[in-house]
Amino acid sequence: MDFKNAVSLVKNDLNDVESLISKSLDNSVPLISDIGRYLSSGRGKHIRPVLVLLTSKMNGYEGKRSIIYSTVVELIHMATLLHDDVVDKADKRRGSPSVNSKWGNQASILIGDYLFAKSFSLMSEDSDCRIINSISRTVVKMAEGEVMQLMESYHLREDETPYMERINRKTASLMSSCCEIGALLGNNGQKQEKILPDFGLNVGMAFQLVDDALDYVAKEDRLGKPICKDLREGNITLPLIHLYRTVNGSEKKRIKEIIESNDAIEKEHIDLIVKMVKDHGAIDYTLQVAKQHVEQAKKTMSGFKNSEYLEALLTVADYIVERDF
């Protein structure tokens, strides 16, 4: 089974999710619906809805509530992207101009707030307090992760623990919640409710690690955003952390000077750091850590009886570390 086959198992549901996303963004306030249409047209792979749908189906859930929660997690994800792009002053998102570059920061902030609000409003209509609780706690973690990233920007250090903690909150927690929703909808008992969030967490960690590696090595046209966006913004990710602790004293000093200078990092310095990151095996190291998380994710699922949905979830996990290289 490849990623496409895995996704095709929930194709009809994904269409319903896209319709509900469009409906949620359709608003009598023109700016909301304009930006809503723009966001819907440039959509990504819907990996979070795919996780909700596959885990709920794996748990025998066949109803339509999974459509609601898939929409909820995607709206939350979209809201964080809008605010991230303002915080990062990003011009592009998935190969197109970002909302902030097209409509300004003010609109991006307020439409992001609207998407958050809408996601909670959608959830509250379904009235499942266990799920609302899971997602609320996750959204707190995501905000904490974003604040941690802001605080730690331009600060180089050798310890990878704060980075791991940060991506756990910023990215992995939502994917974990996606899989927990699947367990809660299936309502098959505590085993699922314990294992599936763990699966999602490891998939999420791998996802962000690969993203952070791709930022150093992917070509701009594939990634849809400029290469080394993280580096330019002072977002110190695992490839750079690993490089920093690997090199000798004088190289360490040089890297520190480049990163912690208060000016924008020059192109020649970007190129130098990218070369060092590659030469010192920091990309390989990052991908190896990502693969460990994928293996861990797959291992957590070993107790479940085989099904096409289980197989699809394992395929999604594998896809995370294979994409775009």
Added chain:
Amino acid sequence: MDFKNAVSLVKNDLNDVESLISKSLDNSVPLISDIGRYLSSGRGKHIRPVLVLLTSKMNGYEGKRSIIYSTVVELIHMATLLHDDVVDKADKRRGSPSVNSKWGNQASILIGDYLFAKSFSLMSEDSDCRIINSISRTVVKMAEGEVMQLMESYHLREDETPYMERINRKTASLMSSCCEIGALLGNNGQKQEKILPDFGLNVGMAFQLVDDALDYVAKEDRLGKPICKDLREGNITLPLIHLYRTVNGSEKKRIKEIIESNDAIEKEHIDLIVKMVKDHGAIDYTLQVAKQHVEQAKKTMSGFKNSEYLEALLTVADYIVERDF
């Protein structure tokens, strides 16, 4: 009974609310707790918690859940202030430097998101889906109101309807929800659940109308923010709308030119418009509309049997139009 007496009826509960707000802002991420402490120290009158507490007590509710929801509405209010100040590029808030001027826009956006998330997380622990539903729908309305304000900025027109619709969403909806929470906590039946939100909505409308009038006539040291902040930001409020439809053709043209020029409005033009607003009775008109809403609010409560809590709520309504003149 004066406003101080009214508030003193819920003084102990308000202390608990302040403690829960502080606890909610206490976080292992230093930037969150730093900004949290700053926000708590410069606190306002807690009018929204006061509404939750008085309405729930009026309905015979004596438990501690009102503390949670008072905190929830105040956190939501604080989140909107943080984002508003970024959107409005405000330097000051309640007489002190705004969070964005002290810590930057990025921190303000992300801490605002944290406060939103935290408020939903607090709510979800109490697991009352009717209240979660009320607040979620309100937060959607508030975001819509903010987007409407952004879209309509610098656009002068004679019709006050879009302005009224906008302040209904932006401000009145949350005060309405505060009073609905009181009704839902009291659980005394549908009469309360219908009347109290209506009371809160009218109080909220009056509150914003007075705020918008004060922006033209209050002294900076009382208001804690520069006079004519709305006018400078192109936020067209009722005093200006009323002036615009009152004046003759050539004055209309002059006002339109000043407002719709794309440059920052010069001090002499600000002074001119403030003088015209006062001379043409636009402040009186705005306050008169606010008073109508207060009267309407008090009228909706006429069917309830007398109690000190009812009296306190009517006092709060009156206070709205009396403050700061």
